[in-house]
Amino acid sequence: MPLSQNPLSQNPLSQNTVTSIISNARLRPFHYGVVALCSLLMIIDGYDMVSYGTVIVHLMDEWNMDPVTAGTLGSAALVGMLIGGLFVAPLADRYGRRPLMLICVTVASVASFSCAFAGAPAQLGILRLVVGVSLGALVPNFTALIAELAPRTSKALLVTFVSSFYSVGGIAAAVFAINVEPLWTWRGVFYVAGLPLLLLPVLLRYLPESPEFLAINGRQDKLEAVLSKVDPGRDLSDVVATPRPEVRKAPVAQLFTNGNALNSFLIWIFFAMCMLLSYGLNTWLPKLMQTAGYALSSALWTLVVLNLGGIAGAIFGGWLADRWSYRNTLITYFSLASLSLVGLSFDPAAALLNVLLFVAGAATIGALAIIHAFAVEFYPTEVRSTGVGWAAGMGRIGAIGGPTLGGALLALHLPFQQNFLAVAVPGVVGAVAVAIVAKRKFRSPRTESAAPSPVLAS
Template sequence: MAVINVNEYISNSKFSRFHLLMFILFFIIITFDGYDMAIYSATLPVLLDALKMDPSQAGLIASSALVGAALGALIFGLLADKIGRKKVIILCTVFFSIGSILAGFSNTIYTFGFFRFIAGLGLGGIMPNIVSVTTEYAPRKNRAIMVAAIFTGMQVGGILVSGISMWILPLLGWRILYFIGGAPLLIIPLLIKYLPESATNLAKNNRNGELKLILQKLRADSALPNDVTFEFNVSGKSSLKSLFNENRGLSTIAIWIVFFMNMFVSFGFSTWLPQLMINNGFGLNSGLFFLLTLNLGALIGSYIAGFIADRIGYKTTLIGLYLIAFLSISLLSLTTNLYAVTGLVALAGIGFFGGQNVGNAYVSLFYPPSMRSTGMGFAFGIGRLGAIFGPTIVGFIVSWGMDLYVNFLALAIPGLIAALAVFIIQDKCSFLYKDMVNIKEVESKSSSENFPTL
């Protein structure tokens, strides 16, 4: 009887049609995730009049989606490790799609804020689970680049909002833009049919028939033996306490710090960049140009960062990215040369957004499969707090009229803190470390009884 270790069978697979289809479905979801997170900023000037909002109310409504996202990451991260990641991904897609559509029908700030909160729950819950499923099924050599590529959909969604808003908003109004945010409902049948359930969940529930079909799709040119038996590296329980067991406590805290600091800067920098550039002597159009530069740098840089991480390692890449972001943002107030500022803004986008995307893959692999969604859920949940505090704290600093260098330094220092936090994460305690140290052993046994030639 042939025995196959599922973890290593998947890790040593090659990129296939199975992976491509999963990538496309996830990229669509994350693109609309980015679309939904950016749509409020694009429609805010119109919403202030349409819903009779004052600036303080507008700020609270902006926070409602972020608070929902933080709670969604925590709640659905835990839930996915218990009922399965496929179910939670589909449920969260329905949540943020319907939330967006109903927000478009709203006529008061209260109903609009409530449905933005509902959309936020789905947005927050879907991200950690997409990371978990992607890293679980991606070939070992392509994990970081796959996660990074999928999450560039966030930048694509933001760019999409900008382009569509300039065309639709003057002609058809703000509501249609929120209706468009519900488009992922159209791919729910595809998710039900083609999205694989977590291999961890299948193994836990002895659904070996479904697991065999998935493994067959990974290597469509070969056939699994009829009498195959599966081994699966499932250890530990899924709970908040489990994230601190087996000497993971310090590393878990460090991971939370990394995600908090990353989202603090990502959201704070994106929100205030145009205004800070205006304060630095540039015009409004130049400020918007720098915002576009930031997103393009993030888009291109994420692919480059993922490619590098797959070759030189996650920790080294992350530390380098955060140091690049720290230095580039620190230098922004020291020059008004258009080309220099453009380059520094692009480097900042590469540093923080590339760091977030590579960090997603790294942290997902840090925890054993049995608690992967829980670990990612709490990392994203804590990170979302940074997304809430970042724009607010920087806003206070800007309102105090302090020197421009202080404003940029407030956005740069979290990069240095994130780099230090990554440094103290202990790989030797992680599932990632166990996976990496066994690569040579696994490859040398690729034709043995544990890995039959198929």
């Protein structure tokens, strides 16, 4: 009998549900292993997305591209991520997270490696589009998987810890660009992007499926195999799927019914503002610094400082959100992002410049990690991939705007200071959107009210 049809699963007082077992478990080697695998996947995402920013100067010279064209080409992967988040990521709710993630890693790695052989902007744009579609579906699903396996007291920390490895990928892209481009030109950055294919055997062996997905679909043996690693020694003979409301409408429609529309829209807004800041800076920061008189190698190192800040900001933000709230943490981060970018507009001395870049990275890239954790916590399992996928996908509108906006600003030949003042505005918009988001969780069908979540609300 499928677990979702087990009569016990309809008893909300049952203490041996999948969620109760996972929520009350202690962190074990199994958790650390899954976190390590998902962190590697996030490194892949960070490397592939930042890599274009490390080669844009060379591409503009070699292919004689103006800033607007270069910015549009930089948005190709982000358009792909929009498509992947909206239309591919939700397939995991039907077919499972694991198979979709394995396919996405394979396609993204092959397409990114193939970028090394592009001979014109159109070819590179198509390949980057494919990379984006794959990553747009991959990231929401491994983020959701971490949340579904994490103990309740560590959920935000683990999700944001994994998300912080986006910056590790960004740092790797900058470091490889500095050291590989002199030997293999800009194409060497994309040669390295094929290495994740070597990770596939490890993922095939050790990457688990979502326990709730296994429970809902009645895969008893596989479910018990996963839960026995989550909580060894636990009696699993009477484990049941966590009670879920009957779903009568399409998952996407649920994002806008039962009083969810405003919150979903606000979540999309601050996803978009956060991604505009993060992807815009990672794409154009080296070029902006070069126009300010910095040598290319020094300009590339600013990406390293930015992403080092991102690592610190994501990890600290997860710790803070577990003890304070997502809402207050995000307001603080968006505000710091705007203040640090305004500070950069004054063209500070080298030491202060690096401090402000570090804070800007911590606030912008760190917020990117926290908003994913926010969305994972906000949406329940039955619509989680859909909710997180659509939030991340709609957020890609901001991400698409980041490189495009940067190119437009450079084309205007504005003073260095005005460029950073313009980029500071999305931080203000993001802070306002978070500040007015309602303090209640997602309302499922046939649910009259929903209590505030201690990690979502202040």
